[in-house]
Amino acid sequence: MDPLINKRVKQVLKGDQNAYADIVTLYQNNLYQVCYRMLGNKEEAEDAAQEAFIKAYINLHTYDQKRKFSTWLYRIGTNLCIDRIRKKKPDYYLDAEVPGTEGLDMYSQLSTGERLPDEEIERMELQERIQYEIGQLPDKYRSVIILKYIEELPLQEISDILEIPLGTVKTRVHRGREALRKQLGDL
């Protein structure tokens, strides 16, 4: 779809590894935002976003050049993040220290629906609070809300990324908004 990207993709497929740098540069910011909002932790987001680019590189021959590259890349990224969320769920403890991380990262360790005490929530700064509330969403609502309101993607594109029907995307956006409404109360 994008002629520049397709040119770079062809160069990489022919063995020119350096051509991939342009692809990374073009999408790194967007993909990192999605990974950060999904995972709520800078180090983990960096690792997941890098992994997504590497996975895309390895599987570049499977990318259909008639489709949007960003859709394909976002799909790899969101799938990796969802895998990570599911893997880390069972082995966290609220009172355990997370070495080398700040308070913000602690909140992302909470499982969904398990809220901190009100006083603590009220003490948060706005940015901290936003990430905390996103992290409280079940992962299937979290991904659509992030793609819709952080990345501002059209619903149809979200449906293509997550490979779920458009109707399902709408339902998830609706439920995600309702869940956030209940979490926030009368903010």
Added chain:
Amino acid sequence: MMKCPEHVVEYMHEYLDGDISQEHEVVLKEHLKQCDDCKKHMSELTNVIAFIKSAAVMALPANFAQNVMVRLPHKQKVLRGVQRFLRRHPVLIAAAVFVLLMSGSLLTVSNPSQQFAVTKDPQLIVEGETVTVPENTVIKKDLVVENGNLVIEGKVDGNVTVVNGKYMASTANVTGQVEQVDETFDWLWYKMKSGFKKLFSNGE
């Protein structure tokens, strides 16, 4: 207190997604003018959106792209080209392998079948392409004649095989089995069988 229209919350979400029908929009707007609960619900939803949208753009970690490039797998380029070819043309590859194997086996089989050959034994008389086991002699081994004829006047204590030739004797003079092979595929079969026999006798 008035009753809220059915699906009014759904209409709110349709409105927020920007794909509400005119019909639904009229119902929704009329209702919001009169119902404080629904008006509150709607404003909470718009607040939720504004809240999430106020998320700051996170700064990309330093050297992100370089770190990706360093982590990319190396030296797969040539292999990848071959792999891609193999993956795209599986039938072609299978056909090529088949033809290669078939022509290979046919060549090795048809080559020796042109030449006259006989199991060596000093008691045998060879005249041109005719091998004779003379009268009153006993050949105590298996006898194979390729592309020639075999006349047995004496006795053979073993198996007899004649390939692409004639065998002339009464079987009573041969203690083992007598086998005549004439066509290429019979020959192939014979080769395979003797190959297996060798394999197993070596293993013993």
